[in-house]
Amino acid sequence: MAAGIAAGTPQEPSHFPVMLPQVLEGLRVRPGGTYLDGTLGRGGHAQAVLEKLGPEGRLLLMDKDPEAIASAERLFGRDGRVALYRGSFAALADWEDTSYGLDGVLFDLGVSSPQLDVAERGFSFRNDGPLDMRMDPESGESAAEWLARAPEAEIAEVLWQYGEERMSRKIARTIVARRAESPITRTTQLAARLTF
Ligand SMILES: C[S@@+](CC[C@H](N)C(=O)[O-])C[C@H]1O[C@@H](n2cnc3c(N)ncnc32)[C@H](O)[C@@H]1O
Numbered sequence: 706m707a708a709g710i711a712a713g714t715p716q717e718p719s720h721f722p723v724m725l726p727q728v729l730e731g732l733r734v735r736p737g738g739t740y741l742d743g744t745l746g747r748g749g750h751a752q753a754v755l756e757k758l759g760p761e762g763r764l765l766l767m768d769k770d771p772e773a774i775a776s777a778e779r780l781f782g783r784d785g786r787v788a789l790y791r792g793s794f795a796a797l798a799d800w801e802d803t804s805y806g807l808d809g810v811l812f813d814l815g816v817s818s819p820q821l822d823v824a825e826r827g828f829s830f831r832n833d834g835p836l837d838m839r840m841d842p843e844s845g846e847s848a849a850e851w852l853a854r855a856p857e858a859e860i861a862e863v864l865w866q867y868g869e870e871r872m873s874r875k876i877a878r879t880i881v882a883r884r885a886e887s888p889i890t891r892t893t894q895l896a897a898r899l900t901f
Pocket of ligand 1: 721722723743744745746747748749750751767768769770773792793794795813814815816817818840
């Protein structure tokens, strides 16, 4: 689920977090409780949770995306109730701050609006950009690197499993044929080459 962009300052766009009333109802934030937002994004949900927390409450924030963490440092860095962790929520049990117990956990899975809107992140073919698609552009391989080496069956499986794409095999076959002609490195190039 992506949070929608609202009018904000040029430095720090604000966001309308999705399903905010339902999220707050589910979390039932107690002023002195400890809560984890495992997918911080641009902090829309986090801001709303903070408004319900008292001075004794704690909010633990995680995200893989360095831009999300940098934004949270600017937004919440001076708030003593907040702790930040850059990395995957898969590692939340390794983060000592979570070991004292949690009263509620939020995962707003998906990409964030800034990840889609910034062409250089490579998540969207609306604008041309490098075929990157990493939540953390500083680790792992880009989508272009993976597409250049992955076997056809693996590409088809990823499209089927994660993209719920019914034409996954046909698309994978086309990608493998096209990459033999020249490397696929741009978002619009990938989209254009998939016209059958
Ligand atoms: C839909 S956005 C969250 C929006 C956020 N709730 C808000 O109000 O702005 C999803 C976020 O999850 C992050 N993310 C995706 N997979 C992750 C993972 N395995 N570990 C940590 N963060 C992840 C993305 O980088 C993105 O910032």
